[in-house]
Amino acid sequence: MFLEHRLERLIAKLKRSATIPLRLELWNGRAFDLASEPKVKIGVPSPSALRFLVSPDLMKLGQAYVEGYLRVEGPILEVFRVAESFARGAASHGSKGLRRVWRHSRKRDREAIQYHYDVSNDFYSLWLDRNMVYSCAYFRSGTDSLELAQEQKLDHILNKLMLKPGERFLDIGCGWGALVLRAAKKYGARATGVTLSRNQYEFALRRIREEGLEGRCEVRLQDYRDIPGEGVFDKIASVGMFEHVGLRHLKAYFAKVRSLLAEGGLVMNHGITASDPDNRWVGLGAGEFINRYVFPHGELPHLSLVLHEMAGAGLEVADAESLRRHYARTCLEWARRLEQNREQAIAAAGDKRYRIWQIYLAGCAHGFENEWMNVYQVLARKEGAASNPLPLTRDYMYRAN
DSSP, X not given: OHHHHHHHHHHHHHXXXXXXXXXXXXXXXXXXXXXXXXXXXXXXXXXGGGGGTSSOOHHHHHHHHHTTSSEEESOHHHHHXXXXXXXXXXXXXXXXXXXXXXXXXXXXXXXHHHHHHOSOHHHHHTTSOTTOOOSOOOOSSTTOOHHHHHHXXXXXXXXXXXXXXXXXXXXXXXXXXXXXXXXXXXXXXXXXXXXSOHHHHXXXXXXXXXXXXXXXXXXXXXOGGGOOOSSOEEXXXXXXXXXXXXXXXXHHHHHHHHHHEEEEEEEEEEEEXXXXXXXXXXXXXXXXXXXXXXXTTOOOOBHHHHHHHHHHTTEEEEEEEEOHHHHHHHHHHHHHHHHHXXXXXXXXXXXXXXXXXXXXXXXHHHHHHTTSEEEEXXXXXXXXXXXXXXXXXXXXGGSOO
């Protein structure tokens, strides 16, 4: 069989160039060990499934796993490492991720957000922390729990913004409301959050009522482009949201943020960035997998583009901090929790959705650890203000709160 012979040639090539702890078992009883002690086993139930293996990349391998064309056994982090080694060994030299720029509209962005976030609150609650924070945590020590690290991240953002009682605070893409609740309850701010996810909106409203914060905290089901007024917020945060904005719309996005800021106002933009200066997708087919199964139409800008567009919009960048290693640990913890709650996750979201998130979280942990992408907190102030509210040093940012 042609495909079986191609697979044999690929396996011979991989054995010469790398040690991959993988055992392949074919439908006809044949087996191939790529290392003496395989940690991962892939079962190929039919000849048609060979098409995913003879010229593999992470898109094809991920698709085969998610759609059930291949049977996979082994710890999910080890599965992803094996898949990367398998894809990298088969890749042509110099292959790079694609650079695609998507059209964005209110309708398309709303549909993409709802696809990703309106899975099920029950599903997300199985692996997020108790406050339902779905962004990079901030670990001050090797022993910090996810719950503690997420609270530290909320405080880290609000400390950088120097949020004070009575100030008007906006969270763009507020998720399940953890940051606006923290801003109102602990810092005494008048907090507003906007989201396009109805599940998140209804969850956040309930949390606000339970905390008795109706007079100081609100959440709107609203596109950030439709927030009215100018200079109506003293401090703004955008956490894990601008990945959905689109490369072509970054200029307009930051211009809108500036228009909403009061004179002397501060903004914190926290988001995932590309490692490639040309803003290409993550290579080996990983970017294509994420676009198809996880984040439709998501785009990651390089930090240099972020800084350029912020400056062009009239925002003076004051600080940029990489939290890449923090996100690797966060995703690792999320992946571990998801696996621990496998049965409940499948009941909440279905077997296919579970497999998508299982491989996605493991892949993100691996990707951040190996510098495939980064995540930055960028602090900026509105240019033209009479005074600069920031201290002369960064010491204030790192005081335990």
